[in-house]
Amino acid sequence: MDYILDHIGIAVRSIDDALPFYLTVLNGIVEDRYTSDAPGVEVHVAVVRTNDKVIELLSPTNKNSPMARFIKQRGKGVHHIAYRVDDLDEAIQEARKKGVRFLEDTLRTNTRGRKLIYVNPASTDGTLIELCSYPSQK
Template sequence: MEKAFDHLGIAVRNIDETLPFYLHVLGGVLMDRYTAETKGVEVHVAAIRVGDMHVELLEPTNRESPIARFMRQKGQGVHHVAYRVPNLEQAIEEAKREGVRFYEETLRINARGRRLIYMHMASTSGTLIELCEYP
């Protein structure tokens, strides 16, 4: 199945302090801004287009969110790489046939309708990879 780069998720302490760099220095355009309140997500998101690339700044909304835990361990920076697929269920099944494991609890629809799941980092040599499908 064809996969295409979709976005980078970047963990930040404060979106308002980080946005000027992406907007003014890199020349990005703020496409959307929202809060995901789903348990196990809890994050403010700023979606930015920089050229033909999409970046999501992710600011945790509580100390126990996955982004907050990530930043305690690794600091700010790239949290995940996302790839768009035309059919999420099919992409999951194909990957599982190749021995890829998933964080099954991450399968969900986000606040903007994107369906997604994260691959287990043991299957990806340590990189958190999201597969996503748009409605």
């Protein structure tokens, strides 16, 4: 199984306040911008590409969203690192055989067709890792 760095998710209070750095200093471009109001997600997203790297700026849609809780507990900054795999179900099975635990309630397909799940940070020594695949792009 190959794990390829897909993107880095960064928690911010306001996408509009954070964007200028990524656009003017890092010469990034906004590839996509959307809101996910799904329960347990509730986040505004700006997908920024800088050269061949992708950063997702993530801001809460409301004060009770998981992203708002994250910022309150840990502050702004890196929220997660995402690795792309060819087959998410296979990657989950392989990882489970190696003792990796997942945050089961995070398994979903987002509004842009990316299938994803988060690894339990207890399995990664504290780092939130997303595994993802793009079934519609096969």
